[in-house]
Amino acid sequence: MIRPPVAAGETSGGVVLRRALRRQRGRVLAGTLLLCLHQVTEVLVPVAIGVIIDRAVATGDVPALLLSLAGLAALFTVLAFAYRTGARLAYAAVEREAHAVRVEIAGRALDPRGHRSGMRDGELLSVTASDAELSALVVRVAGLSAAAITAIVVAAVALLVVDVPLGLGVLVGVPLVVVALQRMAPLLTRRSASQQEALATTTALAVDLVSGLRVLRGIGAQDHAARRYAATSQQALGVTLRAATTKGLHAGLTTTVNGLFLAVVAGVAGWLALQGRLTIGELVAVVGLAQFIAEPVQTLGYCVQLFAMARGSAGRVARVLGAAPVVRPGTAGPPDPSPSRLVLDSVGYAGLDGFSLRVDAGEVLGVLAYDPSEAEALVALLSGRVPREDHRGTLYVDGVPAEDLHIDALRGAVLVEQHDVALFEGTLRDNLAAGADVDETVLRAAVRAAAAEDVLDAHPQGIDRQLTERGANLSGGQRQRIGLARALVADPPVLVLHNPTTAIDAVTEAYLADGLASARGTAGAHGTAGARSTVLISSSPALLRVTHRVAVIDRGRVVAEGSHEHLLASDARYREEVLR
Structure with a gap:
């Protein structure tokens, strides 16, 4: 760093x-x-x-x-x-x-x-x-x-x-x-x-x-x-x-x-x-x-x-x-894995008010916010961009308050991938590996899970295809899928995805959802300390259907929880929001 x-x-x-x-x-x-x-x-x-x-x-x-x-x-x-x-x-x-x-x-x-x-x-x-x-x-x-x-x-x-x-x-x-x-x-x-x-x-x-x-x-x-x-x-x-x-x-x-x-x-x-x-x-x-x-x-x-x-x-x-840092992190090292990987306890920030949420180990949690600004506030909190003095309540990462963790420990535990993906000039391989020494098998598995194999197949150089500045020679949907593949290669303990498919067509989105569930679902490890967790902040039914649980946010608080199918059957507003 x-x-x-x-x-x-x-x-x-x-x-x-x-x-x-x-x-x-x-x-x-x-x-x-x-x-x-x-x-x-x-x-x-x-x-x-x-x-x-x-x-x-x-x-x-x-x-x-x-x-x-x-x-x-x-x-x-x-x-x-x-x-x-x-x-x-x-x-x-x-x-x-x-x-x-x-x-x-x-x-x-x-x-x-x-x-x-x-x-x-x-x-x-x-x-x-x-x-x-x-x-x-x-x-x-x-x-x-x-x-x-x-x-x-x-x-x-x-x-x-x-x-x-x-x-x-x-x-x-x-x-x-x-x-x-x-x-x-x-x-x-x-x-x-x-x-x-x-x-x-x-x-x-x-x-x-x-x-x-x-x-x-x-x-x-x-x-x-x-x-x-x-x-x-x-x-x-x-x-x-x-x-x-x-x-x-x-x-x-x-x-x-x-x-x-x-x-x-x-x-x-x-x-x-x-x-x-x-x-x-x-x-x-x-x-x-x-x-x-x-x-x-x-x-x-x-x-x-x-x-x-x-x-x-x-x-x-x-x-x-001489500019002061936005956040002042602590000094604690990486926390020991716990059954609850993320816990937000009575958090107040921006549109969130008394907001509480738990993400269990091995869980794929869907989050639907009726107000997009509340989703933005949650993403800002999870990404560690909000100064401690600017919000109430506490965010726990594996049982340790986030403000007590060293910045490297926090970023190593929670990775937030925005829908506005930043790619860099260089090869696809370099962008996917992000500077790490990663085996090509791992890279291709991540690309397959992100339904991005067409990006490689469409060019004779494949994974060594050259990208221009900001990935301008890719479409918006291709950039999003390559960004998701890069996040899967990083394989963080907690992966937070915010509207990862806004530029992707419905058919590709369905393939991506299945690939994401396969790569991060860990169905057999749900609740086991140390298992990876994923938070999908989205209103896409294709993504929400592969989650273990969906939390619905309205007026700054979680107002409903349950499986995607249960909420579709029992909550008219939820059904209207995700199926429109």
Whole structure:
């Protein structure tokens, strides 16, 4: 089972960013040192050129010129190596952190306890695909910022050596420029977060529409759905354009301020050269340094944008990773089998009120709810998706309260198979086995019991037939039967089936009912502790006829119990409900 990486409620955007730096500290430190070395060598290039002009070119000293050129070549070699290696480490750290965050989000999304992030599937997809990558940019920001600051400091020191007032002017001017540009950071963060949220909403809607495309076509609502998506996409476009405008304004201001700063420094240096306070080599070095300083200052401005994006996305990542679980299971291990495998004692939840029900070992129990919402409430309770504080009464699994069981123990004891089956891209064999090592004989027996042999026979690859995403190359009835076969392969102590034949024709449904009774009926073991039990929540007469007992739910309580034949003969409402 995949577990979340952090405890719920302990994650914030700042925690996500700090943890990224801590988790990638080795690569961040090595990459930052190399990038700082690259920037130092970049600063030394105009300084070296100025020295060569004064010491070799102006004096006509050929040996000094040759030695200087060799030194310049060595300087460029270090410069290139430092950048190549440092950038590689920095990008590797970003990608590794993004991968780690994506795995964590997947673990949180797949956590059987559920999560209270409030995000739809499409939004989770957007957070996984986009926000994870953007939040990891804080790793890159750390290296770039440190390298830019190093470059500015070394350049300022070099200018101080050439001329103290000029160096002091740079040391004072650059921080003022950076602080001024930083003033837009909060706005950039807000606009970036809004952009990511709008894109996530659009993605979520797209996922919903694609998932329900067949239904939309069936009711002729595809045009309305397209207009709705277009409106949502238009809103996302507006938010994106506002964010892009803000980023463009910030980039423009950064370039403008850099240009003005460069012009001032170059102008002052030229005036000092005219006054005789700077040599030709020093003038070249100063102009080169002034021109170079524009680059790290612009890099700092870029880092402001990156950090704003990272912080906005980190907040969305934190919303997922820090979401509290829906249910808080206990720690008890698998319970010992008992004569009563499931007992609901005076349960109150949703439409259920004082609801009590017993499922004996080896029993195939039918459940008919006149109100479908009460059946949904029962399924939610049995699947362990209802927090303990949200319902009254107690659900016992083999005599142990369900809330005392570890989530793995509860899921191992009770398997709920919904009628809306989820199949995955891959082969039929993979979907049936669900990751377990299962003998093909067992798989085929389950397929036969689920009346799904035609799904295998209709394709030359048989059980190795490839399924597309969500099993879209199967019909609704075929998907339901393959889902039922998968549940039979799992062979849980208690199997709960909710309307498992809504998309299956009557003839196939009858075959399926007989196969299910044969696979799960265990008629001779009825009442024997340890025998498997099955709960069929349905109004299908074909399914109800193979049950040992049927419990009828009306207004939140069991109002009648008996065999299917007895209830047909004695209860007019039951007869009307199942035979209509």
